[in-house]
Structure formats: C-alpha cells, structure tokens
Amino acid sequence: MVFSSLIFLFVYLPIVLVVMKTSPLKLRNLFLFLLSLVFYGWGEPFYIVLLILSTVVDYINGYYVHKYRNQKKIAKRFVIFSICFNLGLLGFFKYYDFIVMSLNGLGFNALQPLGLALPIGISFYTFQTMSYPIDIYRKDADVQTSIVSFGAYVAMFPQLIAGPIVRYKDVAEQLVSRNETMDKFTQGIQRFMIGLSKKVLLANNIGLVFETIKVASDSQMSVLTMWLGIFAYGFQIYFDFSGYSDMAIGLGKMFGFELLENFNYPYIxxxxxxFWRRWHISLGTWFRDYVYIPLGGNRCSKIVNLRNILLVWLLTGLWHGASWNFVLWGLYFAILLMIEKLFLLKILQKLPAFIQHGYTIFFILLSWVIFAFxxxxxxxxxxxxxxxxxxVPFVNDYFFYLIRNNIVLLIILIVSVTPFMKMVYHKHIEGKKIEWMTPVLILIGLIVCTAFIVDASYNPFLYFRF
Structure with missing residues (x-):
C-alpha cells in the first residue's frame, strides 16, 4: 500500500483516523502498532514476522543494556549483539544475492543466489531499532518499558517504508504523551497534501519523461535529449522522495508526532x-552519529578524517542498493567531499554564487546517472x-518536441525546488490573514491528485526498493 493510492486515501487512512481519534489515550500506541502492521502486511504479510522479530530483539537488547549500563563490558555485549543481528538481517536479505553473484562472476560457484524478495523498508527499520540500544548505552535515551509503545515506534506506518529514519530518542517523550491539537492536525493535513501533490502531480509526470527518454530509439537520441532525461530523473527522485517525507511528516502531525525534517531545498x-546537509537529512545524521563520529569524525589527523569520509560514503552507497553502481555512487561522493574538504570549498566560496550553484548541479546530475542505471x-x-x-547529434527535433510538450511542467519544477512558493504562501496568504484559502487549496489539491491517480498507470515510489 502506498500513500498515493486510492485505497490508502479513502479507505485505510479514514479508518485509522477514526480508530485513533476515538480510542482511549492509553490504547492509542497499541492501535497504532496493530494498524501499522496491517499497513505493512498489505503487500507482504510474510515479512511482518521480520518486523516483529526485529522489534522484540531490540526491545530486549535495550532492556539489558539499561540493566547493565553501569557495567560497561556486559552492556556493550548487548549493543554488539544488536548491531550484528540487525546488520545480519539486512545483509542476508539485501546483499546475499549480490555477494554470491559477484563471487560467481569471479569463478567461485560454490553458492547460488536465493532470489528472495527484499522486505519493504528493511533498510529503514533495522537502522531505527539498532539505534535504540546504542542510545541507551550512550545514555542519550531512557529505556522503554512497554513493548507495545516500542512496537508503535518501530512500525509507525507514516515513516515505516521509506523514512525519514526516526531515532527513538527523538520520539521517546511523544510515545508517552503527545500533544494532539486541532491546529497540529490541520498542519498535518496541509503538509500531507503538499507531499501528495509533489508525488502525484510533479514526480509522476516528470518520471514519465525520463522513462520515455530511457527507451528512446537511436534515431531519437541526442546529447541534449539525454541531458534532459537526467534532469527529469533528478526532479523525479527529489519530488518522489521529498513528497513521501512530507506525507510522512504530515501523517505524524495528525497523530501528534513531530518527525524531523528530511529535505531542505537541496537543489539550491x-x-x-x-547538498548533503540538505538531502535525506535523517540518513546523513544517522551515519554521522553512529559511524562517522565513532570513527573519529574530523577530530583526528587529516588522513584518518579522509578515511572516515571514504568509509561512510561506501556504506551510504551500499545502503541504497545491492549493486555495483551504488558502490560507485558512494565512492563518487566520497571523492567529491574529500576534494572539497581538502581545498575546493575555500576556492568555491570566493567565486560568484551562480558558478558555485552550477558546479553543484552539474556534479549532482552526474551522480543521478550513476544512481539510475x-x-x-x-x-x-x-x-x-x-x-x-x-x-548521436548534439540536438534534434525530438529534443524540441519534448521541450514543447513539457515546458510548463519544467518551469513549475524549477520554481518548486526553491523556497519561492513557500515565500509566496507566507506573504500573500498567511501574511494577509486569508487563511481561509488554505482549506480551499487543500480540497482542490485532493480533487486534482485523485483525478491523476485514477487516470495514472505510472505511480512508483523510487525509495521503496531501498
């Protein structure tokens, strides 16, 4: 089940809202947990077992880390067990076939791929549950005594499948007591509709342009046509993933949770x-706090610091997928970030803003080529x-045909990756006290998005495969 489906919008979500808003406060975490399991199991009922297993194992690990937190050696064993269990679970389902096929390619044929389907969201929820005992060990979080509340945290359907990665310490107090007001609920609806519009109206439509170019014949291809395709993919992946994050944050607000932001206009x-301080913020923060800093971060020699950057980005690439292109993608960013760290940032800061921005967009677009294929x-x-x-020619008629047919969409996309629309809203709607327009815009957005969903045959979520 995806957020941009009719069954979610008009069946599942209304039922969940009625149940959650009418149930006693003491039972809301239980209902959130159970209803989230229904959401997760809609497409893959078998893999609910893995989700529950991960929840139970790390709930127990957290309990014993807390119990022995003053006996560091014993507590550390449970932290290590948690890390090994979660990485083992993730490694088996996500990377086993990749490793076996890579070995087979080198002539080692003792093992054969299993062809197992990747459990949806496993890259996200294993990182979340693994951070829980680590934070207790570091005394950054208190132990959760209720396995139901811990289960609600792990399985919380708004962020379960594609993030943002929510760490336990960020929602610990909200699991015990959260402020569910009409104002926050209204904000949640507004944020959800922004995300739904991003996904359905922008990501899906520009994604079709990319798919069209990807399968274009040799006679249709040109240099600028391929560049247009990569621009389209860059727009698609941003509006797809940031749209999902907006919907997750909005749904969280509807139920009283404040989830952390995951995007902050990265293309500016x-x-x-x-860029990596603005893109997929929750993943970058996770790797910073649980890998980069424990390795020494930047409080070490320059050589060790560069090693840390390299390791973090190789892991970041692998996290995104079990394929060599993702390893290359991580290595690509590691090299760029190391070069900026060594000298390039100082040079860039002395250049005009448009050159800095052009440099960044150029290398980001190249990264999407590595990521997409x-x-x-x-x-x-x-x-x-x-x-x-x-x-192929530099430009041809097919390129101009695509531009003519999509010029309005491209202009909207370019404007929408900047804070311009947000500034207009705050100035001309909130600033002039005409907030009555907000529900009107929400209703129009829902009607238009529903019409597009009904008519659409292309409605993927790119980050579901991670």
Missing amino acids: SKSITE EDLGVLKGVLAIMFGFGD
Whole structure:
C-alpha cells in the first residue's frame, strides 16, 4: 500500500483516523502498532514476522543494556549483539544475492543466489531499532518499558517504508504523551497534501519523461535529449522522495508526532557538502552519529578524517542498493567531499554564487546517472552520449518536441525546488490573514491528485526498493 493510492486515501487512512481519534489515550500506541502492521502486511504479510522479530530483539537488547549500563563490558555485549543481528538481517536479505553473484562472476560457484524478495523498508527499520540500544548505552535515551509503545515506534506506518529514519530518542517523550491539537492536525493535513501533490502531480509526470527518454530509439537520441532525461530523473527522485517525507511528516502531525525534517531545498546548494546537509537529512545524521563520529569524525589527523569520509560514503552507497553502481555512487561522493574538504570549498566560496550553484548541479546530475542505471554497460553508454561520444547529434527535433510538450511542467519544477512558493504562501496568504484559502487549496489539491491517480498507470515510489 502506498500513500498515493486510492485505497490508502479513502479507505485505510479514514479508518485509522477514526480508530485513533476515538480510542482511549492509553490504547492509542497499541492501535497504532496493530494498524501499522496491517499497513505493512498489505503487500507482504510474510515479512511482518521480520518486523516483529526485529522489534522484540531490540526491545530486549535495550532492556539489558539499561540493566547493565553501569557495567560497561556486559552492556556493550548487548549493543554488539544488536548491531550484528540487525546488520545480519539486512545483509542476508539485501546483499546475499549480490555477494554470491559477484563471487560467481569471479569463478567461485560454490553458492547460488536465493532470489528472495527484499522486505519493504528493511533498510529503514533495522537502522531505527539498532539505534535504540546504542542510545541507551550512550545514555542519550531512557529505556522503554512497554513493548507495545516500542512496537508503535518501530512500525509507525507514516515513516515505516521509506523514512525519514526516526531515532527513538527523538520520539521517546511523544510515545508517552503527545500533544494532539486541532491546529497540529490541520498542519498535518496541509503538509500531507503538499507531499501528495509533489508525488502525484510533479514526480509522476516528470518520471514519465525520463522513462520515455530511457527507451528512446537511436534515431531519437541526442546529447541534449539525454541531458534532459537526467534532469527529469533528478526532479523525479527529489519530488518522489521529498513528497513521501512530507506525507510522512504530515501523517505524524495528525497523530501528534513531530518527525524531523528530511529535505531542505537541496537543489539550491552551492557545494556538494551543503547538498548533503540538505538531502535525506535523517540518513546523513544517522551515519554521522553512529559511524562517522565513532570513527573519529574530523577530530583526528587529516588522513584518518579522509578515511572516515571514504568509509561512510561506501556504506551510504551500499545502503541504497545491492549493486555495483551504488558502490560507485558512494565512492563518487566520497571523492567529491574529500576534494572539497581538502581545498575546493575555500576556492568555491570566493567565486560568484551562480558558478558555485552550477558546479553543484552539474556534479549532482552526474551522480543521478550513476544512481539510475544499475547495468554498468548501460551507465557507460549514457555517459558517452551525454559528453558527445555516443555517435548521436548534439540536438534534434525530438529534443524540441519534448521541450514543447513539457515546458510548463519544467518551469513549475524549477520554481518548486526553491523556497519561492513557500515565500509566496507566507506573504500573500498567511501574511494577509486569508487563511481561509488554505482549506480551499487543500480540497482542490485532493480533487486534482485523485483525478491523476485514477487516470495514472505510472505511480512508483523510487525509495521503496531501498
């Protein structure tokens, strides 16, 4: 079940809202847990077992880490067990076939791929449950005595499948007592509709442009056509993922939770370093707090610091997928970030803003090429076309045809990756006290999105595969 489906919007969500708003306060975590299991099991009922297993194991680990927190050696054993269990679970289901096929490619044929389906959201919920005993060990969080409340945290359906990655310490107090007001509920609806509109009206439509270019014939291809395709993919993945995060944050508000922001207009960045402070913030924060800083962070020699950056980004690449293109993607960003760390940031800061921004967008677009094509042969061919080595013209009629048919959409996309629309809303609606327009806009948005969903045959969530 996805947020941008009719069954979620008009069946599941209304039922959940009625149950949650009419149930006694003491039972709301229980109902949230059970209803979230229904949401998760809608497409994959078997893998509910893994989710529950991960919940129980780390609830027990957290309990014993707390019990022995003054006996560091014993407490550390439970932390290590939690890390090994969660990484083992993630590694088996996500990376076993990748490792086996890589070994087979080298001539080691003792093992065969299992062809197991990847459990939805496993990359997100294993990181969440693993952080719980670690935070208790560090005394950053108190133990949760109720397994129901802990289960509600792990399985909370707004963020279960594609994040943002919510750490226990960030919602611990809200699990015990949360402020469910009409104002917050209204904010949640507004934020959810922003995310739904991003996903249905923007991501899906520009995604169709990318899919069209990806399967274009040789006679239709040109250098600028391929660049347009990568621009389209860059827009699609941003509005797809940030739209999901907006919907998750909005749903959280409806139930009284304040989930952390996951995107902050990343495409206005003036360096790759800044981009990764604005893109998928919850993942970057997780790797910073649980990998980068424990390795020494930047409070070490320059060589060790560069090693830390390299390790973190190789892991970040692997987290995104069990394929060599994701390893290359992580290595690509590691190299860029190390170069900026060593000298480039100081040079960039002295240059005009448009050059800084152009540099950042150029290298981000190249990163999406690596990210989008898992087949390394196809990836090589796409890069060859983009840089004029693909035996295709620089521009052709097909490129202008695509531009003419999508010019309005492209203008809306360009404006929407900046804070401009937000500024207009605050100035001309909130600032002039005409908030009555907000519910009107929400209703119009719901009607238009519903019409697009009914008519659409293309409605993927790109980050579900991670």
